Amino acid sequence: MGPVGLVTAISLARKGCNVTGIDVDENHLRQLRKGDAPFFEPNLSQELKKPAVRKRLIFSDDSSLNSKSDITFITVGTPSAQDGSAILDNVRSAAISIGESIRGIKHYQLVAVKSTVTPGTARCVVKPTIEKASGKKLREFGVCSNPEFLREGNAIRDADFPDRIIIGSDDLKAARYLEKFYRLVYRGNTPPIKRTSYENAELIKYANNAFLATKISFINCIANIAERTPHSDVTSIADGIGLDERIGRKFLNAGLGWGGSCFPKDMRGLISYSRASGHIPTLLEAVVETNERQKDKALALATSMLGTLKEKSIAILGLAFKSETDDVREAVAITIIRGLLAQGANVRVYDPKAQGNAQKIFQKSIAYADDKIECLRDADCCILVTEWDEFRSLSPGDFTKLMRTPVVIDGRRLFSSRRMIEGGVRFAAIGLGPI
Ligand code: UGA
Numbered sequence: 001m002g003p004v005g006l007v008t009a010i011s012l013a014r015k016g017c018n019v020t021g022i023d024v025d026e027n028h029l030r031q032l033r034k035g036d037a038p039f040f041e042p043n044l045s046q047e048l049k050k051p052a053v054r055k056r057l058i059f060s061d062d063s064s065l066n067s068k069s070d071i072t073f074i075t076v077g078t079p080s081a082q083d084g085s086a087i088l089d090n091v092r093s094a095a096i097s098i099g100e101s102i103r104g105i106k107h108y109q110l111v112a113v114k115s116t117v118t119p120g121t122a123r124c125v126v127k128p129t130i131e132k133a134s135g136k137k138l139r140e141f142g143v144c145s146n147p148e149f150l151r152e153g154n155a156i157r158d159a160d161f162p163d164r165i166i167i168g169s170d171d172l173k174a175a176r177y178l179e180k181f182y183r184l185v186y187r188g189n190t191p192p193i194k195r196t197s198y199e200n201a202e203l204i205k206y207a208n209n210a211f212l213a214t215k216i217s218f219i220n221c222i223a224n225i226a227e228r229t230p231h232s233d234v235t236s237i238a239d240g241i242g243l244d245e246r247i248g249r250k251f252l253n254a255g256l257g258w259g260g261s262c263f264p265k266d267m268r269g270l271i272s273y274s275r276a277s278g279h280i281p282t283l284l285e286a287v288v289e290t291n292e293r294q295k296d297k298a299l300a301l302a303t304s305m306l307g308t309l310k311e312k313s314i315a316i317l318g319l320a321f322k323s324e325t326d327d328v329r330e331a332v333a334i335t336i337i338r339g340l341l342a343q344g345a346n347v348r349v350y351d352p353k354a355q356g357n358a359q360k361i362f363q364k365s366i367a368y369a370d371d372k373i374e375c376l377r378d379a380d381c382c383i384l385v386t387e388w389d390e391f392r393s394l395s396p397g398d399f400t401k402l403m404r405t406p407v408v409i410d411g412r413r414l415f416s417s418r419r420m421i422e423g424g425v426r427f428a429a430i431g432l433g434p435i
Contacts, residue, residue: 001021001022001023001025001028001029001032001038001059001075002075002076002077003039003041003150003152003155003261004075004114004115004148004150005021005023005073005075005076005114006021006032006037006044007041007044007150007155007156007158007159008073008075008114008148008159009021009057010044010047010048010053010057010156010159011156011159011160012185013052013053013056013057014047014050014052014053014056014160015185015186016056016185017056017185018056019056019057019058020057020058020059020060020065020066020068020069021057021058021059021060022059022060022061022062022063022065022066023059023061024061026061029059029060029061032048032059033059035048035049035054036048039326039327040325040326040353041152041153041155041156041324041325042153042154042156042324043156044155044156047156063097063098063100063101064100064101065101066097066098066101066102067101067102067105067109069109070107070108070109070110070181071109071110071111071112071178071181072098072109072110072111072112073112073113073114073146074091074094074095074098074111074112074113074114074115074126075114075115075148076090076091076093076094076115077090077115078090078091078115078116078117078265078269079265080265080268080269083272084268084269084271084272085118085268085269085272085273085276086116086117086118086265086269088117088118088121088125090115091113091115091117091121091125091126092125092129095111095125095126095129095130095133096129096133097133098111098130098133098134099129099130099131099132099133099134099136100133100134102130102134102136102141103133103134103135103136108140108141108142108177109141109142110141110142110143110144110174110177110178110181111126111130111141111142111143111144112143112144112145112146112178113126113143113144113145113146114146114147114148116147116148116205116206116209116262116265116266116269117145117202118202118269118273119198119199119202119203119206119273120198120199120202121145121202122143122144122145122168122169122198122201122202123170123198123199126143127143130143138171139171139173142169142171142173142174142177142178143169143171143174143198144167144168144169144171144174144175144178144198144201145166145167145168145169145198145201145202146165146166146167146168146178146201147166147168147201147202147204147205147208148205149162149163149164149205149208150162152260152261152322152324152325152327153322153323153324153325154324161189161191162191163191163192164191164192164193164194165179165182165190165191165192165193165194166193166194166196166201166204166205167179167193167194167195167196167201168195168196168197168198168199168200168201168202168204169195169197169198169201170197170198175195179193179195205266206266206269206270206273207270209262209263209266209267209270210266210267210270210284210287212251212263213258213263213267213287213288213291214283214284214287215251215252216251216252216253216254216255216257216258216291217258217286217287217288217290217291217294219234219238219252219253219254219431220254220255220257220290220291220294220430220431221290222234222237222238222254222431223254223430223431224431226431226432226433227430227431227432227433228433229433230433230434230435231433231434231435232433233417233431233432233433234254234413234430234431234432235254235413235431237431238252238253238254253412253413254413254430254431255294255332255387255411255412255413255430256294256295256297256298256332256336256385256411256412256430257291257292257294257295257297257332258291258321259321259322259329259330259331259332260321260322260327260329260330260331261321261327261329261330264288264330265330267284267287267288268288270284271284271285271288295332295335295336296339297411297430298332298336298339298383298385298409298411299336299339299340299343301409301428302314302340302381302383302407302409303343304428305381305407305409305426305428306380306381306405306407308343309340309343309344309345310343310344310345311344311345311346312345312346312380312381313345313346313348313378313379313380313381313404314340314345314346314347314348314379314380314381314382314383315348315349315350315369315375315376315379315381315382315383315403316333316336316337316347316348316349316350316375316382316383316385317350317351317372317375317382317383317384317385317386317388317391318333318350318351318354318384318385318386318387318388318391318412319331319333319334319349319351319354319355319357319358319385319386320333320351320353320354320386320388321333321386322386322387323386323387323388323389325353325354326351326353326354326356326357327354327357328354328357328358328361331354331385331386332385332411333349333351333358333385333386334358334361336383336385337349337358337362337366341365341366346367347365347366347367348366348367348368348369348375348379349366349367349368349369349375350368350369350370350371350372350374350375351386351388352388352390354386355368372390372391372394373398373402376394376398376399376402376403377402377403378402378403378404379402379403379404380403380404380405380407381403381405381407381408381409382399382403382407382408382409383409383411384408384409384410384411384412384414384415385411385412386412387412387414391414392414392415394415395423396419396420396422396423396424396425397423399420399423399425400423400424400425405426406424406425406426407425407426407428408420408425408426408427408428409428409429410427410428410429410430410432411429411430412430413429413430413431415427415429417429417432421435
């Protein structure tokens with residue numbers, strides 16, 4: 001019942017399916033039964049409390065309940081090992097519980113793997129593990145690879161209106177069964193469904209995230225060139241190239257680098273898989289390297305504007321890896337704060353949702369403001385790290401009146417540079433050339 005599992009469960013319950021959400025974490029289950037989401041996602045708690053959802057969605061730690069279902073989605077986490085490869089232990093344990101629960105049942109059950117996994121996992125891990133634990137042979141049950149593409153912060157909408165559905169299986173019965181299910185669920189709104197092999201489906205998921213991460217690292221590279229080019233601005237360049245239909249404007253927002261629970265982990269997973277299979281993925285490694293360097297930009301800009309950071313008071317606006325989430329996993333803000341502390345700066349932070357999660361990491365080593373205004377008060381420099389909507393309304397006057405020195409680094413291109421500079425702010429932004 002993490003982000004993928006819970007959102008899928010809610011979306012399917014709303015579409016009329018009876019859903020059992022299985023998890024091993026008793027605390028999460030207790031919260032979920034009360035209608036409280038264990039993490040922040042827009043509308044998630046509201047959806048959980050709706051009678052139409054409550055009627056069709058139950059939560060349990062009893063994986064034997066699985067035997068009653070027609071389809072089981074595996075939505076467990078696949079964290080990175082030291083060498084970057086995906087750890088499949090959770091997938092294996094899920095496959096064992098599924099196998100044990102379907103031993104002896106008479107009806108056909110389909111198992112769909114939504115977790116992001118190494119190519120070959122459905123065929124070489126999930127299928128044989130279920131066969132062993134259930135005493136059944138494939139075709140008495142089915143296995144499909146069915147990757148998920150929902151984004152945190154927009155997860156419910158993405159689950160309700162997916163761009164496409166990928167069904168990977170060499171077993172025609174299983175693929176047809178899952179396709180029929182999705183056509184029933186989405187009816188007239190069924191998106192394109194692509195059927196392919198297990199491995200293609202698994203690689204589509206990795207390649208999808210790798211392409212998006214590449215697009216961002218590309219525009220961040222152009223941003224660095226723009227910063228050295230008088231009168232240039234990466235936002236305008238992104239708008240210009242984005243008009244080319246072959247390129248498109250989405251995922252061309254320059255910033256302090258990509259983070260989160262997916263891109264970094266999946267890039268490591270794909271690179272590790274590629275190397276292990278004999279190909280050195282030079283492009284993907286450069287994408288990651290570009291991103292690592294991008295995370296250092298905030299500190300470099302702050303140092304160039306303030307001289308030294310020692311004992312300077314730095315306000316950080318935004319901690320989450322992007323807006324509309326409380327997730328700080330591999331968030332750029334974490335790297336920036338660690339760098340600031342190492343240089344002896346005093347750090348005060350504000351995030352509308354992610355403060356609690358950041359507190360688990362930094363505890364008392366930084367200060368936590370109750371709002372954006374308190375965060376800015378008497379600061380020597382403000383670094384905008386996450387593009388929360390509520391930061392857009394900050395005016396040049398807020399910075400000049402509240403801060404000791406109004407030095408602002410816009411890491412997400414949220415503010416109008418002209419307005420800030422004309423309003424007396426010492427302003428620097430990613431991808432903004434000298435004027
Ligand atoms: C990503 C994919 O977009 C989803 O399709 C996929 O299902 C998910 O990973 C996953 O594998 O589970 P997510 O990590 O929730 O979704 O967030 P994104 O919206 O993709 O943003 C990732 C990072 O890229 C964030 O740090 C964001 O700030 C950054 N980003 C995004 C940019 O710096 N510039 C952009 O133009 C877009």
